[in-house]
Amino acid sequence: MQFGDFLADGHRRTHKWYQYFPVYERHFARFRNQHLTMFEIGVGEGGSVQLWKRHLGPFARIVGIDVEPMCRQIEEDQIHIRIGSQADTAFLAEIVAEFGNPDIVIDDGSHQMAHINATFDCLFPCVAKNGIYLVEDLHASYWPDHGGGLGTEGSFVERAKHFVDEMHAEYTGGELARSALGDRTTSIHFYDSIVLLEVGEYRPKGHRITGEASLFRMDWTPNDAPSGPADPPAVTPAEATEPPQPAQTEQCVMQERIRALEAEVTALRNSSSWRITRPLRALGRLYPARPPTL
Numbered sequence: 001m002q003f004g005d006f007l008a009d010g011h012r013r014t015h016k017w018y019q020y021f022p023v024y025e026r027h028f029a030r031f032r033n034q035h036l037t038m039f040e041i042g043v044g045e046g047g048s049v050q051l052w053k054r055h056l057g058p059f060a061r062i063v064g065i066d067v068e069p070m071c072r073q074i075e076e077d078q079i080h081i082r083i084g085s086q087a088d089t090a091f092l093a094e095i096v097a098e099f100g101n102p103d104i105v106i107d108d109g110s111h112q113m114a115h116i117n118a119t120f121d122c123l124f125p126c127v128a129k130n131g132i133y134l135v136e137d138l139h140a141s142y143w144p145d146h147g148g149g150l151g152t153e154g155s156f157v158e159r160a161k162h163f164v165d166e167m168h169a170e171y172t173g174g175e176l177a178r179s180a181l182g183d184r185t186t187s188i189h190f191y192d193s194i195v196l197l198e199v200g201e202y203r204p205k206g207h208r209i210t211g212e213a214s215l216f217r218m219d220w221t222p223n224d225a226p227s228g229p230a231d232p233p234a235v236t237p238a239e240a241t242e243p244p245q246p247a248q249t250e251q252c253v254m255q256e257r258i259r260a261l262e263a264e265v266t267a268l269r270n271s272s273s274w275r276i277t278r279p280l281r282a283l284g285r286l287y288p289a290r291p292p293t294l
Contacts, residue, residue, distance in 0.1 A: 019192045020136065024055075027132060027189075027196060031104065033057035039095070039102045041065045041086045041119060042109035046074035053078050063099055065092075065109070087115045089122040096126050103131040111140040113147030116156045125180060127199045134196045160195045163188055170205060 032055065040049055043066035052062050064074065064081045075081045080099070084091035086109045096102070105123050107116055116135060124133050141148040141157035148155035165172075166182030183202035188195070 020194065023134075023189075023191050023194055023196065027134075027198075028055070028104070031056055031060075033059060035059045036103040037061045037063065037099050037101070038104040038106070039063050039065060039099075039123065040106045040108065042107070043068070043071040043074060043081060046071065048108065049074060049079050061099065063095060063102075065095065085115075086110065087118040089118060092119065092122045096123070101126045101128045101131075103128045105131075105133045107133075107135045108137060111137050111146055113141065113155050117154065117159065120156070124197070124199075125184070127184075129199060129201050131199045132196060133199065134194060137193055138195055139193045156195065157190075160188065160190070163197070 034057075036056065036059070038052060038056070038060060040052065040062065043049060043064040046064070049062050049064045053060060056062075058078075060078060062079050064071065064079065065086060066081070066083060067085055069083050071081050072083065082091075082095055086092070086107070102123070105127060107119055109115060109119070120133070120135070127133050135156055138157050140146040141152075141155040142150055144152075148157075152158060163181060163185060165176055166179045167185045167188065169176040169178045169182050184199050185197050186200035187198040189198075
């Protein structure tokens with residue numbers, strides 16, 4: 001179902017949350033113009049089944065399920081309406097017997113957790129391989145008056161969290177037994193107010209390593225060094241005892257000469273000759289020597 005069609009005129013009324021349309025686009029595009037059967041639980045005023053017909057194309061058969069007999073007026077080419085409770089598993093079994101296994105099931109019915117669970121238990125095993133089971137408006141899973149609540153066992157969101165474990169039961173070392181649900185589920189998607197399961201069939205798990213091991217060298221090292229300044233290498237005890245390099249020796253000699261000259265200057269300033277010649281040096285500063293004239 002496309003958002004543009006939803007906003008357009010010319011179809012019956014329907015109520016949809018905006019965040020659902022990217023989910024529809026992502027998961028239902030592959031079904032367009034294919035021979036398929038869709039069950040939509042909860043018909044309302046019929047806008048949704050009309051939009052699904054428009055979106056899926058001329059080969060789609062859409063079965064709307066609702067408790068309200070007035071919904072029969074919605075029937076038209078490709079759209080079939082059946083009246084009954086989604087919690088009545090015998091009624092649902094009759095629909096499967098009439099139309100065959102659905103490729104897509106959308107539960108947009110009462111939003112009561114007991115009804116959602118009953119419908120799921122009945123119809124999910126019937127979904128055709130490569131099909132989809134989608135439950136909408138699961139914000140109701142957090143509403144006590146709908147049988148839900150945060151962390152409440154029996155809410156469909158809480159139950160769907162356990163589906164993830166069932167899908168991976170084979171890896172639990174026997175802690176969790178395999179189930180038909182886990183074996184048939186190829187993926188589980190949680191969206192805002194939606195849980196969607198994609199259906200397949202069980203295949204024994206297998207894996208292998210392929211390719212040539214010789215094409216990956218374990219002794220390979222990078223040819224290019226890092227571009228920034230490298231940290232100085234750590235000095236090992238053996239390196240600490242090595243003789244200094246020539247540059248280090250020259251620097252040491254220069255430092256020793258500077259210290260020797262500083263000592264000579266200090267000694268000269270402390271000598272008696274330095275003190276005796278002090279007046280002469282003062283006069284020299286007052287009357288500096290002039291170059292001789294020719």
